[in-house]
Amino acid sequence: MPYVNIKITKEGATAEQKAQLIKGATDLLVEVLGKNPKTTVVVIDEVDTDNWGIGGEVVTLLRQAVK
Numbered sequence: 838m839p840y841v842n843i844k845i846t847k848e849g850a851t852a853e854q855k856a857q858l859i860k861g862a863t864d865l866l867v868e869v870l871g872k873n874p875k876t877t878v879v880v881i882d883e884v885d886t887d888n889w890g891i892g893g894e895v896v897t898l899l900r901q902a903v904k
Contacts (some may be wrong), residue, residue: 838876841867847883
């Protein structure tokens with residue numbers, strides 16, 4: 838039973854986009870590894886940008902600097 842955990846920042850991914858991620862990850866495991874889609878689990882965790890860092894910087898601050 839494959840388990841895929843996708844972590845994204847909480848910045849407004851739509852329900853449709855998340856459904857596409859779930860289907861795409863499932864389809865990839867079926868295509869590449871021959872896994873059964875009925876037993877493939879995909880979980881999407883949305884993380885607040887205050888709790889996500891890149892290169893030692895908090896993503897919230899990085900996003901503000903780009904604006």
